[in-house]
Amino acid sequence: RRAVRLAEERSKQLAAEVEEARLALEEQWERESERMAELERQYAIDARRRQQERETEALLRTARELESDDVPAPQNRPMLQQDDEYLSDDELFERARQNLPEWQRLNRIVYKARSIESQTPAPALPKTEEDLEDDAEVVLPFRKPVTDDPDPQQLDGFRRITLTMSWVLFVVVGLVSLGWVGPWPSMIEAHDGLYSGSTSLMSMAFWHVAAWPILWVGMLLYTSYQWAPSQYSAVRNRTTAWYVSNAMLLAVGAKLLAHFQDWGLEVLASIAASVLLVRAVGSLNRYTERTVKERFLVDMPIGLFTGWMMIFSATTVFTALASHNLSDLLWIPEIIWAILVILVLLVTLSRLTLTGRGRMSIAIGFGFGMIAIAGSRLFGANPSFIIVGVALLGLFVIIAATENRRYQIATAAKQALEYLVYADEED
Structure with a gap:
């Protein structure tokens, strides 16, 4: 057991x-x-x-x-x-x-x-x-870029050819009107120096003609970019090229009229060109640029041209009035008219520059002409310190506001990067 x-x-x-x-x-x-x-x-x-x-x-x-x-x-x-x-x-x-x-x-x-x-x-x-x-959501104050281009059409090729021909006329007639080509004198020497700088309070100094070669180069960049394969049917080109092409032709007409007649008809051409360019800027605002290259080759040339034609139009108006002894229109002194026009131009300029990402190029084109006016009023035969003070102070405020907008938008864009992966952050 x-x-x-x-x-x-x-x-x-x-x-x-x-x-x-x-x-x-x-x-x-x-x-x-x-x-x-x-x-x-x-x-x-x-x-x-x-x-x-x-x-x-x-x-x-x-x-x-x-x-x-x-x-x-x-x-x-x-x-x-x-x-x-x-x-x-x-x-x-x-x-x-x-x-x-x-x-x-x-x-x-x-x-x-x-x-x-x-x-x-x-x-x-x-x-x-x-x-x-x-x-808080980050909302950029401009529209989302359109990345899809419509189907190419035959009119796209005609548009590019027309724009190129307009640029060629823009340059050739500019060379002739400035006296650099051909037997005729410069525009600033025509009609006893009507555009030499002392005709009115809005006349520019003689060196304002240096703006035209800059515009030729700028519009060459814009026109050449139209021929890029990726830009054949781009929406921004379709909506701006006709405005810019006609604006160049009107600028050509303004210079020819200022050179060969003294009735003041160049006023109509220059104002019409300014209106078309403002419409072109509106189209740029409706269709935001897609790349930095597009911003440099499309927005910047149009902005320079727009700002310059705005101030040049004011010069043609006052010069035409002075040539007909109508500077004191309606018995109001010319200086009052000049200050009012400058204020209106500054308000219009602010409404254009404070769009998109901040269109500094418009302010630069406008500022070049305004500095030419200020130089003539400081050192020319028709001085006016009030005009200089109002013009430069207003221009400084607009440039500062535009730069502030650019800074604010750049900051907001950096905050929005969490939603997208950008090509420049590939590494």
Whole structure:
């Protein structure tokens, strides 16, 4: 009986050891399974991150091809490559070319929705200052750039040819009117120096003619950019080129009329050119520039031309009145008319420069002519310190306000970068 009891105890002990070993083995298997699952999950995360980087490179390459600069962030877009396939770099780029335009369209819809949401009044709930700062949305004060160009038309080619011919006339007639080509004297020497700088209180100094070569170069950049393949049917070119082309022809007419007649008809041509250029700036505001190159080669030349023609038109008006002895129109002294016109021009200038990202080029073109007027009033035969003070003070205020707008928009754009991946942040 004792032997049987000992055998039973050993059997129970052996069974307990076997059960303990089984439990330990199951626990070890469970730990190993969890570790393998964690490794697989980490590997999947790393693989997805690497794939997102490949897809981002392909999308950025596609964006540069489209001359766009916005690509949806990885967390805001689906994967180009499905889980059950593997695409080469070329295949991935081809798929990016197919999907990016649609994603950009959806991104614009989201941007507009956020803008509308930000403008919707919030419910009247008590919030702390920190909550209000966190809830604030960044809304840039200009429209989203149009990245999709319409289909090319035959009129697009005619537009570019017409613009080029207008520029050629703009330069050739300018050379003739300035006396640099041909047998005729310079415009500032014609009609006994009517435009030499001392005819009226708004006459410019003789060196104001230096503005025309600058405008020739600027409009050459604008015209040449029209011939870029990516600009063939661009909406901004379609809406501005006709205004600019006709404005150049009207500027040609103004210089010819100022050179070969003294009835003051150049006033009509110069004012008409200014109106067309203001309309062109309005078109630029409706269709925001897509790239920095477009801003430099389209917005800047048009801005310089617009600012210059505004102040040049005022000069032609006062010169025409002075040539007919009508400077004191309606028995009001010329200086009063000059101050009123300068104030009106400054108000108009502010409404143009404080659009878009801040159109400093318009202020520069206008400022060149205003400085020429100030120089003539300080050192010429028809001095007026009041005109100089009003003009330069107003110009300084507008330039400061425009630069402040540019700074504020640049700051807001940096805050909005969390929604987009830009091509210049590729690294």
